[in-house]
Amino acid sequence: MSAFFKIATMADRLGFRSLVARGASLAYRDKSFEVDAQGRWINRQPEATFVSPSLHTATYSEVVNSVLGYWAWDYRPVAGDTVIDVGAGIGEDTVVFSRIVGPKGRVVSIEAHPATFECLQQTIKGSGLTNVTAVNCAITDRDGEISISSGPNHVMNSVLGNDGDVSVPSRTLDSLADELGIGEVALLKMNIEGAEKLAVQGFDRLAPRVRHAAISCHDFVAIHFGGADHFYTKEQVRAALEARGFVIRERPESPVSWVRDYLYASR
Structure with a gap:
């Protein structure tokens, strides 16, 4: 993490987001930053526009490398x-x-x-994407409703545990794919903070059409981070995938702890 990003993050948390955006635009000449009327951070660059509830300075090339590498x-x-997605x-x-x-x-996002x-939605609009269908729901093992947490770090919000404070629609992959x-499906990507063990129980009909x-x-x-036992999901997910005819690959040699927990399935 750069010195600028550390300082910017601290200033952002203290409520100086607009000033941080101006400073970031000077520090990162290839991008421009602003804050919208809802207080969201906008990272605008030639290839894409990313809209985030928290500080976001990643370049498009960094995002590409992350997607291809993971x-x-x-x-x-x-x-x-x-x-x-x-x-x-x-x-x-x-x-x-x-x-x-x-x-x-x-892309179904x-x-x-x-x-x-x-x-x-704003990232899709700002980036000019016309081949994306965006859906607001949690993917689990049943249709209905479920509660999701609203933590300070949006990437860690989860439907597991007892701290859910927002009710959202719950769908199975099967019912959503039918709708x-x-x-x-060439690639099913999933990163849902432990709920993957639920999601893989709800795609019996779709699974034969998923190649990877x-x-x-x-x-x-x-x-590594003291999380609850419900975050132990790997063996349940592996069993569900294998039961649906997938062959699994892993990356046990990776120095990155979360990458060692990725399961790559194909048929």
Whole structure:
């Protein structure tokens, strides 16, 4: 983390976001930053616009490298593919997937938390993406409603545990795929803070049409960060994927704890 980012983060937390945006625009000449009427951080650059509830200075190339290094490690989407992005957050990965699959491809971008979903919508709009379907719901093992937490770090909001304070629609991948008319899926990406163990129980009908999946399991949260036992998900997810005919690859040699918990599935 750069010295500027540390100082900017501190100033942002103290309520000086507009001043931070001006300083960031001077520090990062290839990007411009501003704060919208809702207080959201806008990171605008030639290739994409990212809208976030928190400080965001990543370059588009950094986001691309992250997507290719993590989610596309086992399978890299190509033009015309359909990608499902479960746990899309503010839409960083969605932008990259959208650019890769092109106008003949499709990205279904799913985010549960309403405030984060609004950022996702603005990222899609600001980046000029026309091949993305954005859906505001949690992906679990049943249709209905579920509560999600609203923590200070939006990427850690979860439907697990007892601290959920926002009610959101809950859908299975099967029912959502039926509703949206999703056919063959080249890549299913999933990063939903432990709820992956629920989500993989709800795609019996869709699973045969999914060629590749990259799923972030969250054992590392319990092991390295003192998280609750419900973050132990890897073995449950592995069993569910194998029961649905997938072959699993892992990266046990990675020095990064969360990457060692990724499961890459293919058929």
